[in-house]
Amino acid sequence: MGFRDLMDEVKLRWGVHPAGHKALTSECAIECMPLPERLTLPLAQHIGAPARPVVTPGQRVLRGQLLAEAVGAVSSPVHAPSSGRIVDIGDYPVAHPSGLTAAAIVLKPDGLDEAVDFADCDDPHGLEPAEIARRVAAGGVVGLGGATFPAAVKLGLGRRNPVQTLLLNGGECEPYLTCDDRTMRERPEAVIDGARLMARALGAEAIVIGIERNKPAAMVAMQSAAAAHPEISVRGLPARYPMGSEKQLVHFLTAVEVPAGGLSAEVGVVVHNVGTAAEISRVLRTGEPLTHRAVTVSGAAIARPTNLRVAIGTAVSAVIAHCGGVRRDVARYVMGGPMMGMLLPGTEVPVVKGSSGVLALVADEAGGGEASPCIRCTRCAGVCPIGLLPFEMAARIRAGKSEAAVDIGLKDCIGCGSCAYTCPAKIPLSHYFSFAKGSLAAAERARLKNESIGKLTAARSARLEREAQEKAEAAARRKAEREAAKRDAARAVAAEAAAGRPQDSQVSA
Amino acid sequence: MLIAVTSLTLIAGCLGLILGFAARRFHVEPPETVSEIEAMLPGSQCGQCGFPGCGGAAAALAEGSAPVTLCPPGGPALARALAEKLGVAADLGAMAEHEPTIATVREEICIGCTKCFKECPTDAIQGAMKQIHSVMKEACTGCGKCADICPTEAVSLVPLPTTLGNWRWRAPACA
Amino acid sequence: MSEFLVLLLTTALVNNVVLVKFLGLCPFLGVSKKLDAAIGMGLATTFVLTLASAASWMLEQWLLQPFGLGYLRIVSFILVIAAAVQFVELAMRKFSPELHQVLGIYLPLITTNCAVLGVALLNVQEGSDFLHALLYGVGSAAGFTLVMAMFAGVRERLELATVPASFAGAPIALVTAGLLSLAFMGFSGLRLD
Numbered sequence: 001m002g003f004r005d006l007m008d009e010v011k012l013r014w015g016v017h018p019a020g021h022k023a024l025t026s027e028c029a030i031e032c033m034p035l036p037e038r039l040t041l042p043l044a045q046h047i048g049a050p051a052r053p054v055v056t057p058g059q060r061v062l063r064g065q066l067l068a069e070a071v072g073a074v075s076s077p078v079h080a081p082s083s084g085r086i087v088d089i090g091d092y093p094v095a096h097p098s099g100l101t102a103a104a105i106v107l108k109p110d111g112l113d114e115a116v117d118f119a120d121c122d123d124p125h126g127l128e129p130a131e132i133a134r135r136v137a138a139g140g141v142v143g144l145g146g147a148t149f150p151a152a153v154k155l156g157l158g159r160r161n162p163v164q165t166l167l168l169n170g171g172e173c174e175p176y177l178t179c180d181d182r183t184m185r186e187r188p189e190a191v192i193d194g195a196r197l198m199a200r201a202l203g204a205e206a207i208v209i210g211i212e213r214n215k216p217a218a219m220v221a222m223q224s225a226a227a228a229h230p231e232i233s234v235r236g237l238p239a240r241y242p243m244g245s246e247k248q249l250v251h252f253l254t255a256v257e258v259p260a261g262g263l264s265a266e267v268g269v270v271v272h273n274v275g276t277a278a279e280i281s282r283v284l285r286t287g288e289p290l291t292h293r294a295v296t297v298s299g300a301a302i303a304r305p306t307n308l309r310v311a312i313g314t315a316v317s318a319v320i321a322h323c324g325g326v327r328r329d330v331a332r333y334v335m336g337g338p339m340m341g342m343l344l345p346g347t348e349v350p351v352v353k354g355s356s357g358v359l360a361l362v363a364d365e366a367g368g369g370e371a372s373p374c375i376r377c378t379r380c381a382g383v384c385p386i387g388l389l390p391f392e393m394a395a396r397i398r399a400g401k402s403e404a405a406v407d408i409g410l411k412d413c414i415g416c417g418s419c420a421y422t423c424p425a426k427i428p429l430s431h432y433f434s435f436a437k438g439s440l441a442a443a444e445r446a447r448l449k450n451e452s453i454g455k456l457t458a459a460r461s462a463r464l465e466r467e468a469q470e471k472a473e474a475a476a477r478r479k480a481e482r483e484a485a486k487r488d489a490a491r492a493v494a495a496e497a498a499a500g501r502p503q504d505s506q507v508s509a
Numbered sequence: 510m511l512i513a514v515t516s517l518t519l520i521a522g523c524l525g526l527i528l529g530f531a532a533r534r535f536h537v538e539p540p541e542t543v544s545e546i547e548a549m550l551p552g553s554q555c556g557q558c559g560f561p562g563c564g565g566a567a568a569a570l571a572e573g574s575a576p577v578t579l580c581p582p583g584g585p586a587l588a589r590a591l592a593e594k595l596g597v598a599a600d601l602g603a604m605a606e607h608e609p610t611i612a613t614v615r616e617e618i619c620i621g622c623t624k625c626f627k628e629c630p631t632d633a634i635q636g637a638m639k640q641i642h643s644v645m646k647e648a649c650t651g652c653g654k655c656a657d658i659c660p661t662e663a664v665s666l667v668p669l670p671t672t673l674g675n676w677r678w679r680a681p682a683c684a
Numbered sequence: 685m686s687e688f689l690v691l692l693l694t695t696a697l698v699n700n701v702v703l704v705k706f707l708g709l710c711p712f713l714g715v716s717k718k719l720d721a722a723i724g725m726g727l728a729t730t731f732v733l734t735l736a737s738a739a740s741w742m743l744e745q746w747l748l749q750p751f752g753l754g755y756l757r758i759v760s761f762i763l764v765i766a767a768a769v770q771f772v773e774l775a776m777r778k779f780s781p782e783l784h785q786v787l788g789i790y791l792p793l794i795t796t797n798c799a800v801l802g803v804a805l806l807n808v809q810e811g812s813d814f815l816h817a818l819l820y821g822v823g824s825a826a827g828f829t830l831v832m833a834m835f836a837g838v839r840e841r842l843e844l845a846t847v848p849a850s851f852a853g854a855p856i857a858l859v860t861a862g863l864l865s866l867a868f869m870g871f872s873g874l875r876l877d
Contacts, residue, residue, distance in 0.1 A: 450586070454552045516756065
């Protein structure tokens, strides 16, 4: 560790050092997992509107074929990972702590793995920026770090704000996960290529790749791959959680702070994951959409922890079975990293685009335990990367004052869980914040619904009024017609009776 | 005795004059609380509060004879806003028990009489004569007017189904 | 000049109306749940107290003493205070409707706030001149406002604390008030001359 690195460590006043457990899988090359029996492809594997299915049950599809199209500005399509038949489109369990189901397409691979004709491109660097973004969107690429924000939407940010710098996030600060590390070591050229394509799409001049110093091999690989490109610099990051969080990464590498509630693009920086960069390079060069991803399968309970390239839609149970199953009692299954990942209600849920890891943790690793009262040691405040006061926010939330917690920055909480990790009293601080954010969101939904009800009621009364008016008008018209007819008849009778001059009655008629 | 009565009368008289003058000088129109409160209420006139429509409820709230938690469609958010407006403490405990509900139509016994959707204050029920009706979840306030009027009891109120969109974390167990 | 400063400090801290003389405990406990309301109450009381101590001094010196009507003191003082409160309420509704809404029902309570009557009566007892009487009122009111704000601040924090069920609410508030009172006893050793 050099002097500068040491200074970095001293400078950083936040974050925690959870046990890495990365050695379990860091030397395991990414191997391809064979296709499972069934693929369950949820329609919402990204942030934004769920995709709309364009296939029907019973239909045969080919690898790379579009199964569901993007709906609206922030959305992402879903493609078939292999050829086979659509079995069903319906609700299936997904990776979510609630254990609820979500709409998904079920595909039964036929083993032939026939592909559609992909429009490959030898020189993607010659494409227009907008065309790069369009192809990335059509390829269904989302942020593979776990946030699953559609990558193309982020590539379009350059149109609104001038973006000078593209940051590639090779932090991978979550314990256990090594899939980004392996990607950087095995496909450094793809990462660099993807980064240059993204920079072209964004109009960014500089590319900075941040890699935590606990990945020296990845650092060397990226440095040698980037050597030919002067606009790319590879920088070491202190190994500290949550270094890979967007705001922290931007602040550390560019010394610019992203404003509260703002986007990093507002300060001229866009952050992408290294895995996303590698996928974008592949999608643009081969024309084949995103249907597989690298997943770290780890945890003390896994018999053979490793890194796998898994078809999206593969069940977690199948992934674990491929890794030799579990050899100890599993306390907790997690999708993603142990700090911010999703607690799984079971293993019959599919791997999705955002799944960076599948972890089977034993009781020792899972932590937890009985919470004891807060003694205000303020360790949580010391580790909070945003500089919030987690103990104070939790106290306010517990007293039922979520709004008061918002006053001291609840909305800026990134949910990294450092506070809960470091709390000596084992207070589930991040659970409190998730709960409060949920109830605030529910209150906001209720308010919006209330507003829309007001509009609906107004629309109804307007309709009733209009109908009444129309009815009245119709009645008046009918009455007028009746009276006119009566008058005509009377006049005709009168005319006939008076003089018997036929031309008059004709005129009046 | 006389001097005591006189002096007290004098003091009181003077003060009364000052106050009377001040009352005129500082006169303010009473605030339009009722109409302001009515604007805060959903305005669907569903009658779940027991008052004849939102106007009646607003009047009762303004004079303090009704609790701020009276409006089920408005939910705790509205109760809190009302409590703030009226400067009273809101007892949200009673509110929490009220689970949001929506109307559903049991299709096998719906006879398509159209009574329910004529009654619906938010036009949340679709249908036509002799056709099965259905409820639009987004527009239903769970007021229950349709359930009351349905001749075959085909309309009933059910708890709002939990989806990935509205699921939220439960509160952690207190330490 | 320094004499006036000493008088102000003495009345505000050493002889604090609430925590040392135990006057005005009703608003002290009743309106101290929210900091905003407590400060508003303090300010309203300040106004009334100043007004009332001036008015009662005039009443005492120009009416009650010359005519030997000492036995009417309490009745007439209450009359004056009630009028002053009414006046403040009218003025407040006109010039600060927000404050009026916050104070709500508490404003008429100032009428029966024994701190106000107490200060007026103490002024008579001490035989102060007009300026001293006025300063005595201002100082007491400042002390009252200070204590209200402090106590409300403590109670707002207290809401977040895990208090044993049997102590929750009023009991813990009274314990806190007792501790604050103990703290204010410390001022009695202060030499201010």
